[in-house]
Amino acid sequence: MSALSAQGVSKNFGGVQALSDISLDVPEGQRRVIIGPNGAGKTTFFNMLTGTFPVSGGRISLFGQDITQLPANERANLGLARTFQITNLFSRLTVMENLLLALQAGTSGAYSLFRSMRANTALFQRADELLEHWQLTGIASSPAREISYGQQRQVDLMLAMSRNPKVLLLDEPMAGLSAAEVVRVSGMIHELPREMTILMIEHDMDVAFDLADRINVFHQGQMIVEGNADEIRAHPQVNEIYLGAD
Amino acid sequence: MNTGASSHRSIILTVAIGLPLMLALPFVLTPYYLGLVVKMMIFALFAMSLDLLIGYTGMASLGHAAYFGISAYTAGLLALKLGWSFWIAMPAALLLSGVVAVVFGMLALRTRGSYFLMITLALSQLAWGIAFGWRSVTGGDDGLPNVPRPDLSATISLADGTNFYYFVLAFVSIGALLMFRIAASPFGYVLRGIRESETRMLALGYNVWRYKLAVFVIGGLFAGLAGILYVYLNRFVSPDYIHVARSAEVLLMVILGGAGTLAGPAIGAALIVLLENVISGFTERWIMIMGVIYLAVALFAPNGMAGLVRDFRRKRGRK
Amino acid sequence: MNFWIIQTLNGISFGMLLFLLASGLSLIYGLMKILNLTHGSFYMLGGYAGLVAVKYTGSFILAVLAGCACVTIIGVVMERFFLRRLHLQEMPQTLLTFGFLFIFSDLAMLIWGSNPETLPKPALFEQSIPLLGTFYPSYRLFIIGFGLAVAMLLWWVQEGTRIGAMIRAGVDNEEIARALGINVSLLFTLVFAFGAFLAALGGVMGGPIVGVFPGADFEIMLLGFVVVIIGGLGSLKGALVGGLAVGLLDNFGKVFFPEFALFTIFAPMALILAVRPTGLFGRE
Numbered sequence: 001m002s003a004l005s006a007q008g009v010s011k012n013f014g015g016v017q018a019l020s021d022i023s024l025d026v027p028e029g030q031r032r033v034i035i036g037p038n039g040a041g042k043t044t045f046f047n048m049l050t051g052t053f054p055v056s057g058g059r060i061s062l063f064g065q066d067i068t069q070l071p072a073n074e075r076a077n078l079g080l081a082r083t084f085q086i087t088n089l090f091s092r093l094t095v096m097e098n099l100l101l102a103l104q105a106g107t108s109g110a111y112s113l114f115r116s117m118r119a120n121t122a123l124f125q126r127a128d129e130l131l132e133h134w135q136l137t138g139i140a141s142s143p144a145r146e147i148s149y150g151q152q153r154q155v156d157l158m159l160a161m162s163r164n165p166k167v168l169l170l171d172e173p174m175a176g177l178s179a180a181e182v183v184r185v186s187g188m189i190h191e192l193p194r195e196m197t198i199l200m201i202e203h204d205m206d207v208a209f210d211l212a213d214r215i216n217v218f219h220q221g222q223m224i225v226e227g228n229a230d231e232i233r234a235h236p237q238v239n240e241i242y243l244g245a246d
Numbered sequence: 247m248n249t250g251a252s253s254h255r256s257i258i259l260t261v262a263i264g265l266p267l268m269l270a271l272p273f274v275l276t277p278y279y280l281g282l283v284v285k286m287m288i289f290a291l292f293a294m295s296l297d298l299l300i301g302y303t304g305m306a307s308l309g310h311a312a313y314f315g316i317s318a319y320t321a322g323l324l325a326l327k328l329g330w331s332f333w334i335a336m337p338a339a340l341l342l343s344g345v346v347a348v349v350f351g352m353l354a355l356r357t358r359g360s361y362f363l364m365i366t367l368a369l370s371q372l373a374w375g376i377a378f379g380w381r382s383v384t385g386g387d388d389g390l391p392n393v394p395r396p397d398l399s400a401t402i403s404l405a406d407g408t409n410f411y412y413f414v415l416a417f418v419s420i421g422a423l424l425m426f427r428i429a430a431s432p433f434g435y436v437l438r439g440i441r442e443s444e445t446r447m448l449a450l451g452y453n454v455w456r457y458k459l460a461v462f463v464i465g466g467l468f469a470g471l472a473g474i475l476y477v478y479l480n481r482f483v484s485p486d487y488i489h490v491a492r493s494a495e496v497l498l499m500v501i502l503g504g505a506g507t508l509a510g511p512a513i514g515a516a517l518i519v520l521l522e523n524v525i526s527g528f529t530e531r532w533i534m535i536m537g538v539i540y541l542a543v544a545l546f547a548p549n550g551m552a553g554l555v556r557d558f559r560r561k562r563g564r565k
Numbered sequence: 566m567n568f569w570i571i572q573t574l575n576g577i578s579f580g581m582l583l584f585l586l587a588s589g590l591s592l593i594y595g596l597m598k599i600l601n602l603t604h605g606s607f608y609m610l611g612g613y614a615g616l617v618a619v620k621y622t623g624s625f626i627l628a629v630l631a632g633c634a635c636v637t638i639i640g641v642v643m644e645r646f647f648l649r650r651l652h653l654q655e656m657p658q659t660l661l662t663f664g665f666l667f668i669f670s671d672l673a674m675l676i677w678g679s680n681p682e683t684l685p686k687p688a689l690f691e692q693s694i695p696l697l698g699t700f701y702p703s704y705r706l707f708i709i710g711f712g713l714a715v716a717m718l719l720w721w722v723q724e725g726t727r728i729g730a731m732i733r734a735g736v737d738n739e740e741i742a743r744a745l746g747i748n749v750s751l752l753f754t755l756v757f758a759f760g761a762f763l764a765a766l767g768g769v770m771g772g773p774i775v776g777v778f779p780g781a782d783f784e785i786m787l788l789g790f791v792v793v794i795i796g797g798l799g800s801l802k803g804a805l806v807g808g809l810a811v812g813l814l815d816n817f818g819k820v821f822f823p824e825f826a827l828f829t830i831f832a833p834m835a836l837i838l839a840v841r842p843t844g845l846f847g848r849e
């Protein structure tokens with residue numbers, strides 16, 4: 001069964017066709033990368049998958065369950081997590097508070113009105129462990145907007161991972177990182193549990209070929225080819241798009 | 247949370263100094279000034295209730311006076327026409343303003359930003375229109391005079407100024423305490439998360455809409471409590487309680503004090519009540535002067551007094 | 566039958582005044598993202614300034630010019646010296662426009678007192694004219710025609726002129742508009758002043774039928790909001806359709822349920838909110 005599947009997904013923004021008839025299946029445990037030039041509709045496609053915007057047509061399913069009509073938060077509770085291309089943290093809250101919010105999502109504890117947040121020691125303990133694991137303990141009490149850009153990307157990834165999702169969507173996790181940070185973050189992605197299904201948007205071909213089991217190429221709202229790294233490299237239209245874009 | 251220990255200490259300090267002071271006030275102040283302090287406390291409660299929406303959740307309501315006024319009218323009518331005891335009238339008034347908050351919230355929360363501003367304003371003016379137009383029940387423009395203050399028991403009458411002062415102090419303290427607890431609770435952190443990024447909250451699996459509706463209603467209930475206290479203070483209720491000018495006033499209190507701090511809006515409320523009292527004492531054109539104060543806050547203290555203090559500390563820290 | 570025709574025309578003529586108000590409100594929001602709470606004050610001040618001009622000159626045309634000129638200048642000053650400094654800061658903008666609302670409201674009370682006033686109709690339209698077997702005030706018909714003419718003019722400006730193209734570019738994306746070399750700063754002043762002008766125009770034109778009175782600022786602002794909630798912020802078409810809808814609903818509401826006239830406006834508004842939160846023609 002495929003972990004995540006899109007059939008004939010299309011999106012229309014006030015008459016402009018942003019996506020047309022995209023179909024793809026990501027089997028469980030696969031690492032799939034979507035590449036394509038700017039404006040190809042990659043992020044729009046992500047927003048359809050996560051439920052940020054409704055589709056104009058087509059069907060999306062998660063482990064066989066039709067989620068096309070589900071709101072974003074219910075998709076998240078089914079095990080679909082995402083990171084954001086433009087950093088989208090709780091910027092005035094500390095890294096610790098960011099993480100606590102991620103950890104208590106979907107728990108009934110989030111509805112308790114009169115108990116102190118600090119009373120939930122189990123939650124804090126989990127948070128401490130995770131911060132340790134991601135080597136972010138040192139910035140735990142810094143507001144998210146005051147840490148470096150590279151650290152923000154790591155926190156983003158940590159938040160997405162904190163609920164042990166079954167399917168993880170990464171929207172250009174390397175964008176804007178220095179060369180050293182790219183090595184570090186791609187190392188982190190390599191180390192993610194192998195059974196987790198990952199769908200990732202990437203701009204950089206080398207990074208894509210390094211991380212992907214299989215690749216889809218988007219161009220002007222359409223999917224033009226799917227294949228493994230060698231097939232994509234050899235595909236004439238892909239070369240044309242990328243060479244032409246340069 | 248990292249500053250938990252120090253903020254704990256400052257709360258204990260505030261209560262240790264503030265509470266005896268507040269308890270002693272009736273022995274020091276004349277009835278007139280005691281009444282003014284009561285008004286300050288009521289508006290502090292009202293402003294804090296709006297701060298839950300604006301400062302914590304990032305939802306700017308321009309119609310918060312609706313809940314203040316609706317429960318004021320309800321409490322007033324029940325006391326005046328049916329002679330209900332306070333202990334039944336208060337829950338009934340809160341219930342009605344809560345129900346209205348649910349309905350208005352469900353409509354307004356379908357939108358955000360400027361639409362939310364307009365719709366909350368428009369809906370509150372609907373409530374105002376009813377108070378204004380339904381003369382046979384609400385007295386229309388003239389309002390409802392001679393609302394009796396309730397007796398808490400056979401021996402405790404609130405007609406007595408000192409008793410009434412302690413009565414309001416008790417309710418405002420309980421209300422403020424509950425709101426501070428809410429702000430520090432997991433729910434309170436969810437509100438902050440919504441303020442910072444709704445899309446991230448959705449992506450994490452939070453049912454953002456439900457939390458927003460919940461805090462909208464909670465804010466409405468505390469505003470309702472303030473409204474009940476206010477109708478007892480004045481023994482009078484009129485459409486002015488619901489008017490958009492009232493909603494604007496409480497918004498000014500929140501912004502002047504510093505949104506998102508609860509304590510700030512409470513201080514802002516006390517300050518505005520005091521200012522209005524002083525200014526209206528020496529000129530009939532006090533509305534114009536208040537208008538200038540709106541401009542000044544917007545231009546020079548958009549983050550309120552709390553923001554000014556922060557800036558000052560930061561500057562001093564740099565030196 | 567006559568009753569329906571007359572009341573419908575009354576509703577439409579009032580709707581045209583609301584259109585003048587709401588089109589400015591909507592245009593200002595579309596370009597500058599400012600929810601202008603002073604818009605009702607512009608309407609009221611326009612009416613009062615017109616009243617003064619009529620008293621001194623007896624000319625309705627001069628009243629229109631005076632009302633519009635005063636308020637346009639106020640608009641320029643507000644934008645240049647105040648709103649400009651709070652660009653895209655929603656809360657401070659809200660407080661600021663509230664502040665002006667209170668100042669103008671109190672100022673009007675100080676100058677013109679608390680009695681409602683009415684402007685005389687222009688001499689040309691003093692008469693009622695026969696219409697479908699009844700008589701109807703020609704001035705109201707004039708307002709309907711005038712409103713339609715303004716709507717067409719605005720449509721032409723928006724779709725057919727260079728300045729319209731600039732405004733559309735600015736509405737779409739301020740940054741791109743700047744990058745294209747459009748003087749966005751000037752455009753802001755122009756649009757805000759023009760919005761104020763339209764509101765004042767509504768105030769003077771409405772003077773003979775609605776009158777000017779203390780509290781008109783709040784009342785008209787509220788109706789303007791309902792119009793754009795129904796029609797959609799930032800849409801000219803929405804301002805026209807919403808204006809006519811609210812004008813008719815308000816009029817028939819006042820005829821049939823005088824105590825609860827607001828409900829006839831708010832019930833449809835709530836319905837539209839439930840179905841289309843951004844209004845009939847608003848963008849998501």
